[in-house]
Amino acid sequence: MTVTSWVPVPEGSDFPLANLPYGVFEPAGEPARVGVAIGEHVLDLAAVLGDEVFAQPSLNAFMAQGKQSWQQTRARITEMLTEESHRGTVEPALHRRDEVRLLLPFEVADYVDFYASEQHASNIGRMFRPDSPPLMPNWKHLPVGYHGRAGTVVASETPIVRPSGQRKPPQAEAPAFGPSQRLDIEAEVGFVVGAGSELGTPVSTEDFAEHVFGVCLVNDWSARDIQAWEYVPLGPFLGKSFATSVSPWIVPLDALQQARVPTPDQDPQPLPYLREDRPWGLDLAMEVSLNDEVVARPPFEALYWSPAQQLAHMTVNGASLRTGDFYASGTVSGSETDQRGSLIELSWNGENPLTLKDGSQRVFLADGDTVTIRATAPGADGTRIGFGEVTGTILPAREES
Amino acid sequence: MTVTSWVPVPEGSDFPLANLPYGVFEPAGEPARVGVAIGEHVLDLAAVLGDEVFAQPSLNAFMAQGKQSWQQTRARITEMLTEESHRGTVEPALHRRDEVRLLLPFEVADYVDFYASEQHASNIGRMFRPDSPPLMPNWKHLPVGYHGRAGTVVASETPIVRPSGQRKPPQAEAPAFGPSQRLDIEAEVGFVVGAGSELGTPVSTEDFAEHVFGVCLVNDWSARDIQAWEYVPLGPFLGKSFATSVSPWIVPLDALQQARVPTPDQDPQPLPYLREDRPWGLDLAMEVSLNDEVVARPPFEALYWSPAQQLAHMTVNGASLRTGDFYASGTVSGSETDQRGSLIELSWNGENPLTLKDGSQRVFLADGDTVTIRATAPGADGTRIGFGEVTGTILPAREES
Numbered sequence: 001m002t003v004t005s006w007v008p009v010p011e012g013s014d015f016p017l018a019n020l021p022y023g024v025f026e027p028a029g030e031p032a033r034v035g036v037a038i039g040e041h042v043l044d045l046a047a048v049l050g051d052e053v054f055a056q057p058s059l060n061a062f063m064a065q066g067k068q069s070w071q072q073t074r075a076r077i078t079e080m081l082t083e084e085s086h087r088g089t090v091e092p093a094l095h096r097r098d099e100v101r102l103l104l105p106f107e108v109a110d111y112v113d114f115y116a117s118e119q120h121a122s123n124i125g126r127m128f129r130p131d132s133p134p135l136m137p138n139w140k141h142l143p144v145g146y147h148g149r150a151g152t153v154v155a156s157e158t159p160i161v162r163p164s165g166q167r168k169p170p171q172a173e174a175p176a177f178g179p180s181q182r183l184d185i186e187a188e189v190g191f192v193v194g195a196g197s198e199l200g201t202p203v204s205t206e207d208f209a210e211h212v213f214g215v216c217l218v219n220d221w222s223a224r225d226i227q228a229w230e231y232v233p234l235g236p237f238l239g240k241s242f243a244t245s246v247s248p249w250i251v252p253l254d255a256l257q258q259a260r261v262p263t264p265d266q267d268p269q270p271l272p273y274l275r276e277d278r279p280w281g282l283d284l285a286m287e288v289s290l291n292d293e294v295v296a297r298p299p300f301e302a303l304y305w306s307p308a309q310q311l312a313h314m315t316v317n318g319a320s321l322r323t324g325d326f327y328a329s330g331t332v333s334g335s336e337t338d339q340r341g342s343l344i345e346l347s348w349n350g351e352n353p354l355t356l357k358d359g360s361q362r363v364f365l366a367d368g369d370t371v372t373i374r375a376t377a378p379g380a381d382g383t384r385i386g387f388g389e390v391t392g393t394i395l396p397a398r399e400e401s
Numbered sequence: 402m403t404v405t406s407w408v409p410v411p412e413g414s415d416f417p418l419a420n421l422p423y424g425v426f427e428p429a430g431e432p433a434r435v436g437v438a439i440g441e442h443v444l445d446l447a448a449v450l451g452d453e454v455f456a457q458p459s460l461n462a463f464m465a466q467g468k469q470s471w472q473q474t475r476a477r478i479t480e481m482l483t484e485e486s487h488r489g490t491v492e493p494a495l496h497r498r499d500e501v502r503l504l505l506p507f508e509v510a511d512y513v514d515f516y517a518s519e520q521h522a523s524n525i526g527r528m529f530r531p532d533s534p535p536l537m538p539n540w541k542h543l544p545v546g547y548h549g550r551a552g553t554v555v556a557s558e559t560p561i562v563r564p565s566g567q568r569k570p571p572q573a574e575a576p577a578f579g580p581s582q583r584l585d586i587e588a589e590v591g592f593v594v595g596a597g598s599e600l601g602t603p604v605s606t607e608d609f610a611e612h613v614f615g616v617c618l619v620n621d622w623s624a625r626d627i628q629a630w631e632y633v634p635l636g637p638f639l640g641k642s643f644a645t646s647v648s649p650w651i652v653p654l655d656a657l658q659q660a661r662v663p664t665p666d667q668d669p670q671p672l673p674y675l676r677e678d679r680p681w682g683l684d685l686a687m688e689v690s691l692n693d694e695v696v697a698r699p700p701f702e703a704l705y706w707s708p709a710q711q712l713a714h715m716t717v718n719g720a721s722l723r724t725g726d727f728y729a730s731g732t733v734s735g736s737e738t739d740q741r742g743s744l745i746e747l748s749w750n751g752e753n754p755l756t757l758k759d760g761s762q763r764v765f766l767a768d769g770d771t772v773t774i775r776a777t778a779p780g781a782d783g784t785r786i787g788f789g790e791v792t793g794t795i796l797p798a799r800e801e802s
Contacts, residue, residue: 110552115635136633141576142567146635147548147642151511151723152600161601163718166543166672175542177672199553199644200562200799226718232537234516234547235636238718241548243600271567271578317564317627317639318799322552398601398719 003381005081007094009039014386018379020077021249021388022214024057025100032057032103036077037249037388040097047093048080049073059106059250063194063213064323070194070213074254102248104155105216106192109324111153111244112314113188113220114145116305118264120333123345140268143305143313145327148220149241153326156247156390160221162367162397163242167225179397180223183365186331187288187298187341187373188218191307192250193325200318205276208308211321214250215282215307217373217390218328221245224344224364244328247373247390255385259283259377263306270309273316280308284387286332286375288341293357298332298341300375367396404782406482408495410440415650415787419780421478422650422789423615425458426501433458433504437478438650438789441498448494449481450474460507460651464595464614465724471595471614475655503649505556506617507593510725512554512645513715514589514621515546517706519665521734524746541669544706544714546728549621550642554727557648557791561622563768563798564643568626580798581624584766587732588689588699588742588774589619592708593651594726601719606677609709612722615651616683616708618774618791619729622646625745625765645729648774648791656786660684660778664707671710674717681709685788687733687776689742694758699733699742701776768797 005017015021015037025042026032034054035042045054053061062069080086115121118135121144125134138144162183168175194213197203203211220240227239263281284300305313310327331341340346343364347353353361365371372391379385406418416422416438426443427433435455436443446455454462463470481487516522519536522545526535539545563584569576595614598604604612621641628640664682685701706714711728732742741747744765748754754762766772773792780786 110550111548112638138567138569138576138630138633141569142631144631144635144638146638147512147550149511149548149720150551151726152720154600161719165718166539168539168542174669175539175672177674199555202799223718229539230543230545231634231636232539233632233636234545235632235634237513237545237547238714238720241715241720242718268575271576273578313639314642317566317624317643318562319550319553319639319642325552398603 003082005038006084006087007038007041007081013039014388015039016379016383017078017081018381018383019251019255019385020074021251022059023105023248023250024059024103025095026103027095027100034059034062037097038081041094042097042100043077044093044095048090049076057103060324063106066195067210070252071254074252102155104153104246105248105250107324108150108153108326109322111148111150112145112327113148113330114143114305114310114327115330116143116303116310117330117333118304119302119335120331120341120345123333123340127349143310145310145314146235148244152241153244153246156245156392158243158245158392159395160243160392161395163223163226164397165223165226165238166229168229175229180225181364182224183394184222184224184343185288185371186220186222187286187296188220188328188330188332189284189300190216190218190246190326190328192216193321194323196323197315197321199320202273202318203311203315203321205274205308205312208280208311209253212253212307212311214252215256216250217247217375217387219245219371219373219390219392220328245390245392247388249388251385251387255379256282256377258380259385261301264302264304266304273312274309276306276308280306282377284375284377286373289372290362291356291370295354296338296340296346298339299334300332302334303329303332365394367394369394404483406439407485407488408439408442408482414440415789416440417780417784418479418482419782419784420652420656420786421475422652423460424506424649424651425460425504426496427504428496428501435460435463438498439482442495443498443501444478445494445496449491450477458504461725464507467596468611471653472655475653503556505554505647506649506651508725509551509554509727510723512549512551513546513728514549514731515544515706515711515728516731517544517704517711518731518734519705520703520736521732521742521746524734524741528750542671544711546711546715547636549645553642554645554647557646557793559646559793560796561644561793562796564624564627565798566624566627566639567630569630576630581626582765583625584795585623585625585744586689586772587621587623588687588697589621589729589731589733590685590701591617591619591647591727591729593617594722595724597724598716598722600721603674603719604712604716604722606675606709606713609681609712610654613654613708613712615653616657617651618648618776618788620646620772620774620791620793621729646791646793648789650789652786652788656780657683657778659780660786662702665703665705667705674713675710677707677709681707683778685776685778687774690773691763692757692771696755697739697741697747699740700735701733703735704730704733766795768795770795
């Protein structure tokens, strides 16, 4: 028997009772605080639980309490939303979701971006190193990753100003300065660390769920021309650091137990610290829209390295975790041409421009373009766990002063 | 006439009245708070200024107040330490420096590491790409940099556990896991951002002193073998992220006005956003000791890109700054063989091992080794501004579990 909430949840809602993702919301004229999405509503946790950790404009204080507290809180919320006896006290704490502002749900400590999709890494290799093997020699031995800029992780709906910078076409003698002409998206999935760890102590794949609080969607905007000129030998910097957008709802790992799937076969077998008894592959069906038109459906289940493997790798040198650490999968691409999570792959570096329904063509993003990423996963009792969406619109580059 | 303090300042002290660097100190059994170093003492600012921003275990709240507040506070402290009339109230707030614990002085927001020494970048190029030009094509057009791990920036004296990770010697078929065998130092200078900036608005070279609060010393510990295997194509990650040590005292820019020098000639001329009317080159004489024996004296004045150019570059794409953002110069090396700021350069990748006074040799760090970096700069009235020191001792790798 499926347990249902006394709060009406429309058919097909992203936020059934089995989901209960956490976010930070701001009712008009009131301070921002922590809430949980249910159907068309947001439940004000500060109001119904009376705990200080929810009366804050970030999830960090709650996340820092650790897994036992996360599970107790989830059980308590489920009880309040299902038992009619709570209705009288809980109903006044429900806000219509379309009447509140949703903010960046957590304060980002460190931000790491991985490169964990074999299809994405291979596509990039094939485009830019056509005479070499598509994957670098290290790629199947470790989840390649790098640190990004935490301070420019922004809430969904934040406008994205086209960045300017140095770029040098291969035939040019010297670099020129100006707005990026190759502005791209990267459709990714992000993992939010709740419970930190000690400096010097690696976190094993088995302890993934002790540390990771939940999952959201990420658009890691990328200026391919700035990146191409700057990235040798220390990696991407300004080509990525202008903005990274995240979805407002953090889906708890407990809502994703039915979405767990094996990762693809890993050959060669990874070193012991990267092995998982029961892998944390996740069956998330992603959907990338450009101006309300779906342009790609990347399958997260195709990801080569699981988020637990990413976490184990990130800490195997003794690097500590802090509450609010955030890491993303890297662009998610599948093996089909319409499953690629970036425009550079979808247009094959300009060889096959996308033609939109209005007849216009795209190789990279135009000013005014809006990109939205959504995803769903199988939930308990045949339900569907939705991630909401991360969206952003490109504004023209700043006038040079 | 040189103004002097009624607090005795020994000849040759790092901390004359012209310096007044800020730090966070913890007297035995009392809470940590903000202090200023003068001679052999630390002045408790919370006690003498009665302002909440100093009664905290980090400089961030004070730094966030901006340049006007930094200057007013410096003037007020100078007055208290010079006018005898204040002695009665101020003297009880002085702690002997050797009786307090010095902590990490600020909460690190984002950490960026540059690569701004031409001699260092050229040395690395000559060692690892002997058949190519030593500098990459982009190097003289922009200050190359990347994001490091903010959460593992640690206070001086924090023990450094030798990291383990994947490394693959060129002749090996597959990577092996184990303790780094090529553990190195990087002697750098760090810049602490006090006042943040708006997303989308670049910070010009002229506005450097509006945003940067002060300067400290950095040892960016590096596992060369881990880094060599992982860093293609996204840059250094675990080879650097296990620890970055910083000195406890943040020297205000106002103490360094006499240390300003031109940067080396920049040819080709940088793009307009990187130009400086009066460059922020700094005449810091650095000294690297291994087990109390000086092994290098890197000259910071040789740095190709100034810290103001680094800041302008870091934000030219619209990336915002936050209070606590931290960026370091990259390894500082001069043109002489004894001016190199890393062991890989000093030993020329093992070709010329260092022989220490005890007869032992080093190519990279051994367990038990202690590395200390110090620096001084010319100060007002012929004084010498000292930076104190950043030190750390290598502990053996963690036993594999």
